[in-house]
Structures are given as structure tokens and as C-alpha cells.
Amino acid sequence: TQLLEQSPQFLSIQEGENLTVYCNSSSVFSSLQWYRQEPGEGPVLLVTVVTGGEVKKLKRLTFQFGDARKDSSLHITAAQPGDTGLYLCAGEPQTGANNLFFGTGTRLTVIP
Amino acid sequence: DVKVTQSSRYLVKRTGEKVFLECVQDMDHENMFWYRQDPGLGLRLIYFSYDVKMKEKGDIPEGYSVSREKKERFSLILESASTNQTSMYLCASTINLAYEQYFGPGTRLTVT
Numbered sequence: 285t286q287l288l289e290q291s292p293q294f295l296s297i298q299e300g301e302n303l304t305v306y307c308n309s310s311s312v313f314s315s316l317q318w319y320r321q322e323p324g325e326g327p328v329l330l331v332t333v334v335t336g337g338e339v340k341k342l343k344r345l346t347f348q349f350g351d352a353r354k355d356s357s358l359h360i361t362a363a364q365p366g367d368t369g370l371y372l373c374a375g376e377p378q379t380g381a382n383n384l385f386f387g388t389g390t391r392l393t394v395i396p
Numbered sequence: 397d398v399k400v401t402q403s404s405r406y407l408v409k410r411t412g413e414k415v416f417l418e419c420v421q422d423m424d425h426e427n428m429f430w431y432r433q434d435p436g437l438g439l440r441l442i443y444f445s446y447d448v449k450m451k452e453k454g455d456i457p458e459g460y461s462v463s464r465e466k467k468e469r470f471s472l473i474l475e476s477a478s479t480n481q482t483s484m485y486l487c488a489s490t491i492n493l494a495y496e497q498y499f500g501p502g503t504r505l506t507v508t
Contacts, residue, residue, distance in 0.1 A: 329497070382452065383444050386439035386440075386441075387438050
């Protein structure tokens with residue numbers, strides 16, 4: 285099993301604050317995906333990062349893939365209540381496995 | 397609009413019962429997955445299938461089996477349900493591991 289640790293596990297912030305979620309592993313991944321899951325629903329893909337050092341922006345969300353492709357971060361600027369949810373990272377292994385490895389998850393609550 | 401559907405949103409079963417969870421996708425995807433989701437543990441892969449009648453064990457296959465008789469349908473079977481199988485079960489499909497996984501809404505199973 286290729287472990288993906290996310291931190292923090294829980295995050296509760298006020299509307300308008302900034303935050304960063306981390307996804308770390310000792311394994312190298314070919315690509316890394318970020319999903320958001322809202323209550324009562326399945327996870328939905330936000331972004332895929334492929335190249336080491338890559339930075340992708342999705343409105344107020346900034347995703348970065350580490351240079352060594354072992355870690356990633358998600359930064360949210362000026363968080364809004366609609367950002368509330370469970371954020372999951374998922375890594376595509378370099379070799380061997382035919383499935384993604386999901387992180388432990390970060391539950392974000394943005395208080396109005 | 398692409399869709400993954402799961403047969404039940406909520407299910408309550410007794411210890412020792414045989415339980416069937418059904419998943420159907422309408423995207424003609426080869427790859428289908430069953431995960432269980434528990435707080436603090438993220439998504440853990442139970443089984444996956446990369447073609448009709450093909451299946452591979454994931455990280456936690458003990459106590460579960462699967463069936464894929466048709467491309468669009470992937471079933472998860474609990475032969476004899478136990479209380480430690482109380483969890484949220486998520487089905488997903490994808491055309492390729494590097495691409496987005498599409499998730500169903502989940503089945504919250506309680507075994508009493």
C-alpha cells in the first residue's frame with residue numbers, strides 16, 4: 285500500500301481566511317488528483333497534476349505538485365462557505381498497480 | 397450527463413445476512429471500483445475490475461466478493477455481514493487510471 289497522509293485532518297476557519305491542505309507520501313506518483321466530497325455525495329474531481337513542480341489554479345484554489353512528485357498542496361484563498369467539504373488527494377502509482385491510492389482526507393468547514 | 401448509480405443510499409442489515417450492493421455506470425468504462433470510506437482512513441479499495449468477469453483484490457478484500465457479469469454493472473457482496481463492515485461504500489468507474497474517477501453517491505450500510 286502506498287500511503288498518502290493528509291494534514292490537517294480537520295480544519296475549521298472563518299469565511300475570508302486562507303488555508304493550505306497538504307498531501308504527503310514517501311512514494312513517487314505519475315500524477316496526483318484532488319477531489320472534493322460534499323455530504324451525501326461521492327467525491328468529484330477538482331484537478332489533476334502531472335508534472336513535478338506544476339502549479340494549477342482553479343479560481344481561488346491553487347494546487348501544487350512537489351518537484352519529486354511525492355507530495356502536493358491545495359491552497360484556498362478567501363475561503364467561502366461553499367468550499368466546505370472533504371478534500372481527498374489520490375495518487376496514480378508509477379508502476380504496477382491498477383488503481384489510485386487515496387489520502388486520508390481533510391474535512392474543511394468554513395464558517396460564515 | 398455521466399452517471400454512476402448505486403442501488404441503495406441507506407441499508408440496515410443484521411449480522412450474518414448476505415448483502416448485495418449494486419453499482420451501474422452509463423459511460424462504457426472498462427474499470428470499476430468498490431471502496432469503503434471510514435472517518436480518518438480516507439477511501440480504501442476493496443476490489444476493482446478492469447473488464448467483464450475480471451476482478452482484482454484491493455487493499456481490504458477480506459469478507460467481500462464481487463461480480464462483474466456485464467460491463468456496466470459491478471456488484472459487491474458481503475457473504476456474511478459483520479458489525480465491522482458498517483461503513484460508507486462508494487462505487488467508481490473510469491476509462492483510464494490517469495483520468496477522473498466518477499463516483500456514485502454512496503451506500504451507507506449499518507450492520508446490527
